[in-house]
Amino acid sequence: LAVRRMIDHGFSASNSSFIAEYFAMLVVMAALLAAASASSYYFVITLGERVVADIRSDVFRHVTTLSPSFFDTAQSGEIVSRLAADTTQVKSAVGATASVALRNVILGLGAVAMMVFTSPKLSGLVIAAIPVIVLPLVAFGRSVRRKSRLAQDTLADATAYASEQIGAVRTLQAFTNEKLVTGHFSSAVEAAFEAARSSIFARSFLTFFAIFMIFSSVVAVLWFGSRDVLDGTLSPGTLGQFLLYSVFAAGALGALSEVWGELSQAAGAAERLTEILAEKPAIEAPAHPKPLPATARGAISFDDVSFCYPAGPDRAAVHGLSFQVKPGETVAIVGPSGAGKSTVFSLLLRFYDPEIGKIMIDGVNVREADPAAIRERIAIVPQDVTIFAASARDNISFGRPD
Ligand SMILES: Nc1ncnc2c1ncn2[C@@H]1O[C@H](COP(=O)(O)OP(=O)(O)OP(=O)(O)O)[C@@H](O)[C@H]1O
Numbered sequence: 352l353a354v355r356r357m358i359d360h361g362f363s364a365s366n367s368s369f370i371a372e373y374f375a376m377l378v379v380m381a382a383l384l385a386a387a388s389a390s391s392y393y394f395v396i397t398l399g400e401r402v403v404a405d406i407r408s409d410v411f412r413h414v415t416t417l418s419p420s421f422f423d424t425a426q427s428g429e430i431v432s433r434l435a436a437d438t439t440q441v442k443s444a445v446g447a448t449a450s451v452a453l454r455n456v457i458l459g460l461g462a463v464a465m466m467v468f469t470s471p472k473l474s475g476l477v478i479a480a481i482p483v484i485v486l487p488l489v490a491f492g493r494s495v496r497r498k499s500r501l502a503q504d505t506l507a508d509a510t511a512y513a514s515e516q517i518g519a520v521r522t523l524q525a526f527t528n529e530k531l532v533t534g535h536f537s538s539a540v541e542a543a544f545e546a547a548r549s550s551i552f553a554r555s556f557l558t559f560f561a562i563f564m565i566f567s568s569v570v571a572v573l574w575f576g577s578r579d580v581l582d583g584t585l586s587p588g589t590l591g592q593f594l595l596y597s598v599f600a601a602g603a604l605g606a607l608s609e610v611w612g613e614l615s616q617a618a619g620a621a622e623r624l625t626e627i628l629a630e631k632p633a634i635e636a637p638a639h640p641k642p643l644p645a646t647a648r649g650a651i652s653f654d655d656v657s658f659c660y661p662a663g664p665d666r667a668a669v670h671g672l673s674f675q676v677k678p679g680e681t682v683a684i685v686g687p688s689g690a691g692k693s694t695v696f697s698l699l700l701r702f703y704d705p706e707i708g709k710i711m712i713d714g715v716n717v718r719e720a721d722p723a724a725i726r727e728r729i730a731i732v733p734q735d736v737t738i739f740a741a742s743a744r745d746n747i748s749f750g751r752p753d
């Protein structure tokens with residue numbers, strides 16, 4: 352408008368203030384447009400980050416409640432990879448795709464409505480073609496999800512390997528195993544790359560199929576329409592208008608198929624997250640835990656306790672063990688390595704439940720008490736001392752932050 356005004360009326364000195372006003376308006380519009388784009392980017396991306404931050408905290412909180420038996424089989428690096436890599440994959444799908452999906456659904460529906468309004472007959476053709484396009488897209492989406500899941504799994508394997516080796520870097524260097532370990536890690540990373548490439552290939556193929564099918568159907572509609580124009584049952588103008596709307600609709604559908612690819616890829620990662628969230632702790636507090644006596648006395652009894660670790664189900668770590676510790680007594684348990692001394696403490700802390708037998712603390716069966724209440728009463732100096740990456744003060748007060 353400003354340009355027309357300027358060209359039509361503008362080139363005379365008397366109108367110069369008029370021109371200035373129009374151009375000021377244009378600058379304001381530019382500012383508004385820029386602000387709208389910037390804030391939509393800000394809000395959409397922040398939404399994605401927010402969602403992922405919440406998922407991360409939830410997954411971590413859940414992981415801390417899982418029983419030691421879960422960690423006997425799961426690798427810590429694997430779990431960290433879920434917290435970091437899988438959530439990142441989900442993030443890219445959350446914010447950006449939501450806004451693209453919304454915009455294109457509205458655009459697509461509008462275009463289809465206008466198509467039906469312009470030519471019901473040709474629209475019928477287009478609508479009949481939709482399942483032919485959409486059903487294979489759904490199938491391809493599944494394959495993308497499976498492949499992306501595999502890619503995340505192999506990436507997690509590589510991460511788990513790295514974190515294990517870095518955790519034991521002194522042993523690694525003492526045995527001068529750097530070359531071997533680096534080689535192992537490189538092949539793990541290569542495997543992750545191959546899996547990711549296969550997932551990306553599946554997604555590219557989905558894009559190829561979507562674009563090809565969508566635009567071929569536009570061409571098909573044009574062909575049918577042009578026959579109607581030749582027969583004189585359709586005006587060329589109507590066909591032109593219809594074609595314009597179908598290009599809009601096709602563009603929207605194309606964008607939606609991209610969204611579908613993105614969502615399928617994120618679904619593979621989300622699957623790994625929901626799996627870990629669905630993991631139930633093997634040791635759970637009973638619905639109505641029996642309270643331990645208000646003042647701890649320190650009576651412990653093991654009554655014919657037998658227990659095998661889940662990782663070694665055919666070898667009992669503790670077999671038919673019975674003993675009593677009276678309040679005030681100091682008892683040392685000695686035995687050769689592997690005799691089951693640490694296992695006794697794990698059972699007492701209720702990290703595991705024995706298959707047979709009963710363990711009582713102050714007259715309460717540990718199975719009937721809240722594990723947190725039991726652990727609160729037990730202080731432990733472990734065999735392998737853990738030093739957390741925090742200050743000396745934080746390390747000393749780990750058991751009692753207050
Ligand atoms: N998490 C586990 N999964 C499977 N088997 C385990 C696990 N922890 C210990 N074991 C096995 O259970 C047996 C008892 O182990 P435990 O750690 O209680 O021995 P220990 O008496 O504390 O030995 P050490 O003096 O070396 O500390 C051993 O044969 C050990 O290999």
Ligand SMILES: [Mg+2]
Pocket residue numbers: 692693694734
């Ligand atoms: Mg031990």
